[in-house]
Amino acid sequence: MKDQTQLRVVQAAGPIFADKGFDRATIREICTAAEANLASVNYHFGDKETLYLEAVRHAHALKMEQVPLSQWPSNTPPEEQLRFFIRAMLSRMLGTDELDWGTRLLMREMIEPTIACKSIVEDFIRPQLQLLLSILDEMVPQNISFHRKHQMAFSIVGQCLHYRVAREFVNLLIPEKERAEHFDRNHLVDHITEFSLAAIKNLPIPDSSEKKTS
């Protein structure tokens, strides 16, 4: 049977799309990397855009199978669950540059959404959000509203996201030495966890009354 060139092409396309973007990535480069003929993209996928879509879905499927959502004992206290969650999310985002092209693809979808965006959110993002919400559920009053729980969740996610999205800015803002010493993954997990826990536990709980909006 043929040498699975279709598969080789998708696999080669992922990293290339990830770090050069849709436009800068050329079919020629992808096919060369996949050791496939130039025409194989149009033969197997129709055009460049559907190859991109397929590559994103492939990356997404990979992430799903290699990063299981939750895996802690069922009796883990919610505070520790949150720490685990944050650790996992930060790990995914700050992945060493070898194999984090999946995340890079995701970032691109964020600021320049394509058709792949919707399925990514439903299959990949939403389950994570649900998990985070269920952790929060054990720490906040039962009667808290939908949107407040979501706002808290986004506050936590945002803190993690920052170190990926604004990574280059952080590098320029924080001196090398300081960064190596206090902004590595472990310290960031600790900080974000404690910052968030302190916030969650001391947040005022006015749910029905409107708040001052200056």
Added chain:
Amino acid sequence: MKDQTQLRVVQAAGPIFADKGFDRATIREICTAAEANLASVNYHFGDKETLYLEAVRHAHALKMEQVPLSQWPSNTPPEEQLRFFIRAMLSRMLGTDELDWGTRLLMREMIEPTIACKSIVEDFIRPQLQLLLSILDEMVPQNISFHRKHQMAFSIVGQCLHYRVAREFVNLLIPEKERAEHFDRNHLVDHITEFSLAAIKNLPIPDSSEKKTS
């Protein structure tokens, strides 16, 4: 004197680069928008890339003059200063789509830094960070360390950044109605401010001892 075509080109280039990116934006489109000849880019700027740089610098200069950093009475309590700061930052990020191309350019620089990145950080980002740090200074113990203050600042910035970077994801995750009602600018300012204040005021202050890192 000539019709300032050089200026017209930079001005036209900004929005186009912002929403199509460097590659998708064509010199022809820019020149058409600027009502300038196709050759003017190469005549006035040398090549496409330096035009891009000039456009970014131009956008950046505009932002600087139209969004003054702080303007609150000197006796404003730090809690309210923080609220103002967050409001200003969110406003800049969620700007109505007409004139927020400056921010869009910034986003692109974040995830795909060019040579313009460094000067943007120094002239635009760092002053904002300094201002935020000075606000925090009035709310945290004096002896708190450099990196912990910066981590707090990043936690605040990250929460705001999230709603811009992951905007499309939020739109898909939160139903339209809910979003219009509880995720508009005013409500987000309130939430982020209170979340951050609760965190800041209740954060443990272990500065010398290492923390658990699971």
Added chain:
DNA sequence: TGGCCTACCAAACAATTGTTTGATACTATT
């Protein structure tokens, strides 16, 4: 006036890139 420089323009150029084509080997089916 006559030269000189700058700004501008229409047209052409050269390189890249996505896509198509026609042929060839190979497999499976009848």
Added chain:
DNA sequence: AATAGTATCAAACAATTGTTTGGTAGGCCA
């Protein structure tokens, strides 16, 4: 064995795009 279908390939194609060119108009100065 003959046929049909699939996968692969080298080469060509067509469109786009950044860049260059040669020329024109007009201001400025000697």
